[in-house]
Amino acid sequence: MDEAFLSEAAEMLKVMGHPLRIRIAHCLEPGELNVGDISQAIGATQSATSQHLKAMRMRGLLDARRDGACMYYRIARPEVYKIIQCVRESAARAQDGNQVVGGH
Secondary structure, rough: OOHHHHHHHHHHHHHOOHHHHHHHHHHOOOOOOEEEHHHHHHHHHHHHHHHHHHHHHHHHOEHHHHHOOOOEEEEEEOHHHHHHHHHHHHHHHHHHHHHHOOOO
């Protein structure tokens, strides 16, 4: 496999490896939001939310635009949702497998 691909894939997975970052991506799926709206949606402080947004933006996963005093964020790489969907499907399959095993 190409080393550049492996590095990029590992970096994206690492950045998205925090539950709050997955929540941020989920709440941004319908469109852009400002920090206050995002922090309220994910149940985190604005300070913590800003730190996670910065990490995601630095890795190229988010775009931001300023409107007056507010920063608005949106997903820059929609493939993030494919990653989340794959994990969701995998977790569902694991859950279904555990129910079958646990039911015996």
